[in-house]
Structures are given as C-alpha cells and as structure tokens.
Amino acid sequence: MNQVILKQKEQKEIENRKNESSIVYDTKKLNLWYGNTHALKDIDLPVQERSVTAIIGPSGCGKSTYIKTLNRMVEMNPEVRTTGKVHYRGRNIFDSSYPAEELRTRVGMVFQKPNPFPKSIFDNVVYGPKIHGITDKKILQKIVEKSLRGAAIWDEVKDRLKENAYSLSGGQQQRLCIARCLAVEPDVILMDEPTSALDPKSTLKVEELIQELKQNYSIIIVTHNMQQAARISDKTAFFLNGEVIEYDETDKIFSNPVDKRTEDYITGRFG
Amino acid sequence: MQFMDMKVVQSRMSKRLLLNQMTKWLFLASAIFGLLVLAVLLYRVIVDSLGWINIDFLTSVLSTKPEIAGIKGAILGTVWLMIIVGPVTMALGVSTAIYIEEYARPSKLTSFIQTNISNLAGVPSIVFGLLGLTVFVRLFGIGSVILAGGLTMSLLVLPIVVVASQEAIRAVPSYLREASYGMGATKWQTIKNVVLPVALPGILTGLILAISRAIGETAPLVVIGIPALLIPVPTSIFDRFTAMPMQIYYWTIDSVLVAEYAYLAAATIVILLLILFTLNSLAIIIRNKFDRRY
Numbered sequence: 414m415n416q417v418i419l420k421q422k423e424q425k426e427i428e429n430r431k432n433e434s435s436i437v438y439d440t441k442k443l444n445l446w447y448g449n450t451h452a453l454k455d456i457d458l459p460v461q462e463r464s465v466t467a468i469i470g471p472s473g474c475g476k477s478t479y480i481k482t483l484n485r486m487v488e489m490n491p492e493v494r495t496t497g498k499v500h501y502r503g504r505n506i507f508d509s510s511y512p513a514e515e516l517r518t519r520v521g522m523v524f525q526k527p528n529p530f531p532k533s534i535f536d537n538v539v540y541g542p543k544i545h546g547i548t549d550k551k552i553l554q555k556i557v558e559k560s561l562r563g564a565a566i567w568d569e570v571k572d573r574l575k576e577n578a579y580s581l582s583g584g585q586q587q588r589l590c591i592a593r594c595l596a597v598e599p600d601v602i603l604m605d606e607p608t609s610a611l612d613p614k615s616t617l618k619v620e621e622l623i624q625e626l627k628q629n630y631s632i633i634i635v636t637h638n639m640q641q642a643a644r645i646s647d648k649t650a651f652f653l654n655g656e657v658i659e660y661d662e663t664d665k666i667f668s669n670p671v672d673k674r675t676e677d678y679i680t681g682r683f684g
Numbered sequence: 685m686q687f688m689d690m691k692v693v694q695s696r697m698s699k700r701l702l703l704n705q706m707t708k709w710l711f712l713a714s715a716i717f718g719l720l721v722l723a724v725l726l727y728r729v730i731v732d733s734l735g736w737i738n739i740d741f742l743t744s745v746l747s748t749k750p751e752i753a754g755i756k757g758a759i760l761g762t763v764w765l766m767i768i769v770g771p772v773t774m775a776l777g778v779s780t781a782i783y784i785e786e787y788a789r790p791s792k793l794t795s796f797i798q799t800n801i802s803n804l805a806g807v808p809s810i811v812f813g814l815l816g817l818t819v820f821v822r823l824f825g826i827g828s829v830i831l832a833g834g835l836t837m838s839l840l841v842l843p844i845v846v847v848a849s850q851e852a853i854r855a856v857p858s859y860l861r862e863a864s865y866g867m868g869a870t871k872w873q874t875i876k877n878v879v880l881p882v883a884l885p886g887i888l889t890g891l892i893l894a895i896s897r898a899i900g901e902t903a904p905l906v907v908i909g910i911p912a913l914l915i916p917v918p919t920s921i922f923d924r925f926t927a928m929p930m931q932i933y934y935w936t937i938d939s940v941l942v943a944e945y946a947y948l949a950a951a952t953i954v955i956l957l958l959i960l961f962t963l964n965s966l967a968i969i970i971r972n973k974f975d976r977r978y
Contacts, residue, residue, distance in 0.1 A: 486865065491789050518868035528859040530878060540877070541867035590863070597867050 437462040437601055437631045438483060442497035445475075445482060445655075447490065452478050454655045456497070460648075462600075462631040465623060467646030467663065469639055471683065475655040476635045480603050483633065484520045485513040502600070518545060521594035525606040527586035529578035529593070534570050537578050537589060541597035556596050564592035565622050584615020588622065602626065604634040608641065620645050639679055643667050651675045726957075732950035741951060746915055746926075750944035755952055757917045761830070761925035762899055764918050768834025769841065769898045774891055776838070777845030778880075781887075784846075785853040786875055805843035812840040813907025821908055828909040831921040836904050841894035848890020852883035885974030892967040896960050902929040928956045 438460035445453035453475050460466050468476040481487040483499065485506060499506045506516050529537050538557045539547075547553060557574065561567040566588040570581070578589055587607060594602060604623075608616040623632060623645050636642050642649050643663060650660040651672075659666060659675045670676045677683055744754025780801070788794040816836025826832045856879050864874040880887075910926055912934045918925040935949035 484866065486862065489862075489865070514868045514870055516868075517866060522862075522866035524859060524862060524866075526859055528857075528863045530860060530863065531882060540864070541869075544864075544867060544869045544873050544877070593863075594867070 435462045436460065437502060438633070439500040440497070441500070443479075443482065443499055444496045445478060445487070446492075446494045447478075448492045452655050453482070456657055458650060458657055458660060460631065460633060463627060463629070464647040465627050465632045465634060465645055467642035467649045468633065468635045468652060469637075469642050469649060469678075470652035471678065472637075474652040476652045477605055479652065480605055480633060480635050483601075483603055484517050484522055486517075486522065488513070518597055519599055520601040520603060521597060521599035523587070523591055523594055523602060523604045523607045526610050527583055527590050529581075529586050529589050531577065531579060533575050534578050534581070534589060535574040537593050538596050540593060545597065560592040560596040561589075563595045563626075564588045565618065565625070566592060582615070584611050584618060587611060587615065587619060591619075591622065591626075599630065601631045601633065604632060606635055606637055609637060616641075639667075651678060653678070729950045729953050729957075732947050733954045736947045736951040737954060742955070745917060746913065746931075748913070748942075750942060750948055753948055755928065755931055755955065757914060758926050758928045758931040758952065759955075760917055761927040761930075764830045764921065764923075764925060765834050765837060765927055766895055766899065768831060768921060769837045770891065770895060772835065772838040773842055773845045773894055774887075777842050777890075777894075778849050778887060780842075780846045781849030781853055782875060782879075785850055786871065786879065801843050801846050805847065808903075809840055809901050810903040810907060812836055813904030815839065816904055816908050826922075828911070828924060829922050830918055830925050833905055833908055833910065833925070833927070834921065836908060837898040837901060840901060840904060841898045844894040844897060845887075845890050848893070849883070849887045852886025852890070853879060855886065856882045885970050889967045889971045892963050892970070896963040896967075899963075900929055900956065900960060902933050905930050906933070928952055928959075932956065 436459045438458075440456050440458040440460075443453055443456040444451070456479060458479075468480060470476045478487055482495065483501075483506075487493050495507065501516065501520065504511055506513075530540060532540075535557055538560050539553045542553060542556050547556070558567065558571075561570060566585060569585060570576075570589070573580075578586060581589060587610075591602075591607075608619050611619065620641065623634070626632060627647075634642075634646065646663045648661065649663040649666040651658045651666065651670075651674075653674055659670060659672045661671075666675065667679055670679065740752075741754050742759065743756050744752060746755075746757050747753040780797075784794060784798060788797075813836065816832060816839070820826050820832040820835050821828055824832075860878050860882065861874055864878045865871075869877070905927055910930050911924060914924060914926045916923075932949050932952045935945040935952065939946035939949065
C-alpha cells in the first residue's frame, strides 16, 4: 500500500518537473504603471510551451498591456514603468543585457488589425529575415514558401507573390501577417485579438491555423471572444482590473470556475 | 397667445431673400478679386514678353545690349543654386524631422527645437540674407559664390522641408512601426525600411515646394551681394553667379535707362513662372498619386 502511494508521489514529481521545464514564459510579481495608473498588479503566470494560452477579461483589464509586456512592446510608451520579473526561457526579459530586439526575434507578434507593410506579399514575408541579415535569394524564397504554407495561405497567393499585400482580403492579410511572423522562426507567438477585425469565415480559418501552429509554437492569445478562448485554448487566464483572478485549464475555467467574478464574466453578467 | 405674425414675416421676406443673394455675390467677388489681379498681371507680363522669348534668349549670355542679351547665365545660376539647396535641405530637413518625430522624447529641448522651427519659417528672407552674408560670405570667407548663396537659401527653406517631413512621418501609421519592431527590427531599421518609404511622397512634396520657394527668392541674394552684371557662366559651386529673380530685379530697375530691359524682365518672369508652375504641379501630382493606399 505504502509503496503505491510512494510511486504515485514520484510520478507526480516527475510530472511537475516536466511541467516546469516546459514552461516558456514565467511571470513573477509583475507590476506595471502608465504614469500613475497601476495597470498590472502582482501578475504571476507560468505559460506552457507548445500550447495555446488564452487571456480573457473585460476592456481595460490589462490583458493587452500584459501581452505587450511579454515582448516589451509596451515600453514604446515612455510613461511605462515595471517591477517584478518576466522570465523567457529562464532569462529575465528586463535584464539590461538582454536586448529587446533579440527577445522579439524569438517572440513574434500578431496584432489586432492586420498590418502588412505597403509592399509586395513576398517583401512582407522576407522583411524579418532580411532585418536579421539573410540576403541569399534562394534561401529567402524557401523561407517565403515555408512561412506562407505554415500560415495556410500559400495556395491562395503563390501566383501573386509580387502583388501588393493590400490587394488581399482582411482575413488573408492577417494570415500573411502570421506568415511574416513565422518567417523569423519564432519560439512564441503573441496574438493580440487577432480576429477581432475579421469576418466569421476568416476568423474560423485563423482559429484552425492556431490549432495547427501550437504543434510547433507556444501561443499566447488575447481575446475578447470567450467562445474563441473556449474553442482554441488549453489554458485560460482571467484578468480583471490588472489582476489575474483565475488561471487554469480552459475546460475548468469554463465549466467550473473557482472565483465568483470569473463565473460572472464567462456567463456574461458583466464585461 | 401667438407670437409669430405671418404678415410681418411676409413683408420682410423679399428683403431677406435679396440680402441672401447679395451676400453670395459679395463673397464670390472677393474670391475672384485675387484671381483677377493675378490674371491682369500675367496678361501684362505675357504681352510684354511676346517676341522676346526664343531659343536665343534662353541660350545667350548676358549683354548690355537688349537685342542680344540672354538668360543662360541666370538659368544656370538658378540650377546650380538648386543643386546645393536640394541635397542640403533634404539631408538636414529630413534628419531633423526624423529626430523630432522618432527619437526625441517630449522634453523642454524638443519643444524648444519645435518652436524654433516654426519661428524660423516666419523670419523675413532678408534676415536670412544677412545671416548668409555674415556667416558664409564673411566668417567662412567663401565669398559671394554659389555655395554661399545655396547654403543661405537652404537655411531659408529648411523649415518648409522639416515641417512637411514631420507631417509625412507622423502620418505613417504606428501599426506599421509595431509590425517592424515586433520582428526584432531596431529603430533605425524600422525608420529606413518602413517609415521613410511610406513617408517619401510627403517628403518629396515638401522638398519640391521648398525648392520652388528658393527659386523665386531674391532678397537674400541681393544682401549676399550677387553682382548686377555678370557675363561669365558659372561652372562650379565656387563661381560667382546670378540667378533668375536677380536678373528680373536688375532689369526692372535699369529699365529707366534702357526701355527694352522691361521686356527682358517680362520674358524672364514668364520663364520663371513656367518653371514654378511645373514644379508645383509636380508636387500636386506626387501628392495625389501616392495618396494613402493603405
């Protein structure tokens, strides 16, 4: 009997360690201020690799601020101050020895509004690789095909790579932006409400794409749409007034939330 | 109790409608007045210039004899001036705009620079002439040559390029910058590959307007001491020179001595206006062609 319990304990420890080593982002006691506004309060949030982590919450709860902190884009606002730590693969992203440019090469971002450059489809995809010094035309061509295939848009654009990206539909533009992000071969992809500007059909396509991408990438997605979070994510964090109210398996959050406020939010009582 | 009396309303109606019509014509007349004066001026100038503009006039050098005098020297002088003004204002103006819009954080220094650029745009051109005379001609000892004139003109039109470039850079949507930063690009890479290409039409429009302003400016050249009568044609930036507005100025003044000079001045004005209209149209075409396609 004792032995069985011991074995179970061991098993659990091994599993725990596995979980720990597969944590890609670990946020510890993160606080963030915009001037005097305390936007993020003591955030603790470990993020699993090769999974989809959804961040939900009402407008102004800090979910966008949080995801923009993960690649330090939030610092484009000079008023921002932070305390606490965010470890990406064991490195504190706020370390002065860790250039934001290097972090962003590993951590890609897809934005709310599709934002391709006013360049050709081809030039959009090679933008990142070129920035990082790849000039060989053959390699660039391979990157373009691989990335566009990865974003499930290759078949639609393979014959019109020289056309301006703005000739694409909104949904195609967003998948092009995902391809552009994949071209840098990131480890993590941050998505800030990537489907909020898209029609339902394009939204579905992007959601399917996210399901495929999680085989190879860690995805953190901010979404306004709770059904979307329920459909595509493995874990969900509920933010409210700059705090993480609840963070758990998505199934658990949506079927059996612990906190009353989470329940109120997902049942549509506010937000 | 009724306050509105239809009889009173009807008795005032025709007066009100008349006033309504009159104001419309008054405003139209005001709008046309400026155009009309310009048309009269153009008509006089063009009539005076008839018979004086021909290939010989454009390709001959200056002479005291009106029949054989040409503006080759003045045209070349203006072209040389622009060879200095174009690159200098482009480099200085765009760099200044990039610094203010992309690098500078809101501070006292930034608002000081910004205020001074606006002030600079309001400084009379003759003051720039004095600055050119003091700094370039005398202090640097360059003399009254193309380089001194070009640098003075560059400073004069710099605010135009700075303000136009600032507006063009500010109009580049922030989501394009974010896309670039998001892939690990540095600030300079983002400026070079995303911001400047998108802002270029606006910057070029500003540059063309600045050049067309510089082409027409006379006062700074007078102050710097550009010669009244100069036969040799300039061949380098260290040569003495004359320019088209200078030529018009001197011919107009000297028309009391030689009546035909007035026709030469008119002919030069027509050529100068043609160049300016062409440049301004080019600016408008560029602006329309690249108007926001994203």
